[in-house]
Amino acid sequence: MILRWCNYYRTVASKETFASENNVLWNMLRAWTVNRKKKKTPLYEALRKYFSYGKYGKWTFQTEEAVLYYHAETEIKRHQLVKPDASPYDGNWTYWSKRRGTYTGTPARVSRLLKKQKGICPQCKQHFTPEDLIEVDHIIPKSKGGLDTYNNLQALHRHCHEAKSKNDYLYDWHL
Numbered sequence: 001m002i003l004r005w006c007n008y009y010r011t012v013a014s015k016e017t018f019a020s021e022n023n024v025l026w027n028m029l030r031a032w033t034v035n036r037k038k039k040k041t042p043l044y045e046a047l048r049k050y051f052s053y054g055k056y057g058k059w060t061f062q063t064e065e066a067v068l069y070y071h072a073e074t075e076i077k078r079h080q081l082v083k084p085d086a087s088p089y090d091g092n093w094t095y096w097s098k099r100r101g102t103y104t105g106t107p108a109r110v111s112r113l114l115k116k117q118k119g120i121c122p123q124c125k126q127h128f129t130p131e132d133l134i135e136v137d138h139i140i141p142k143s144k145g146g147l148d149t150y151n152n153l154q155a156l157h158r159h160c161h162e163a164k165s166k167n168d169y170l171y172d173w174h175l
Contacts, residue, residue, distance in 0.1 A: 006074035018071035025071070029061050094119060094128045110134055113155035123160035133158040141168050 002025075006018065030047070037046030047059075054060030054067055061068045086095060097111040097119075113136065119127050128134060137156045140146030156164065 002069050002071060003074075006069075006071055010074050010076050011079045013076075014074075015072075015076055018074060021071040025068075026059070026061075029068075092130050094130050094132070094134075109136055109153070110155055112150065113153060116150070117155060121157050121160055122154050123156055123164055126157070128155070128157070135161040137161050137164060141165075144168070 006014075009017070029050070033047055033050050034043065037043065051059045051061055054062050056067075056070065080099070082099075083095070086092065094114060097114040099115075114128065114134075121128060134155050135158050137154050138146045138148070139152050139154055142148065146152050
């Protein structure tokens with residue numbers, strides 16, 4: 001529940017809020033622990049039952065299987081603004097595939113790869129443009145035992161793909 005709440009609010013200025021929520025959560029858990037302890041049990045022993053040394057230091061609320069997720073762990077991801085002159089109907093499919101992962105008329109495989117690669121060709125390190133011819137390449141060629149999975153695929157410029165394919169036979173892919 002904490003993770004879902006944090007993911008919902010991570011696109012806004014929430015760093016201070018997340019830090020204060022960590023403090024509130026810790027105080028609530030401490031109060032809950034104190035209320036659960038028996039009258040004769042010392043406070044320190046009651047706290048040690050639920051808190052132990054772990055990922056967050058000496059006072060980590062955890063069980064043997066899991067550690068409680070803290071708000072401040074959430075990475076803040078700012079919303080990326082759309083370029084003022086961009087439109088989904090302008091034909092710039094590289095921009096929209098990189099941004100959204102989908103674009104009408106672009107093959108789904110290419111769109112996913114463009115989004116994963118952030119619109120950059122891994123061979124020449126140049127951004128794709130709408131005029132570029134883009135081809136899907138197997139990082140480890142299928143002839144050398146490579147699989148047809150997204151982890152083994154990359155989008156390349158046509159000329160980069162040709163250059164890479166010429167040199168594929170030079171490498172021993174079965175290391």
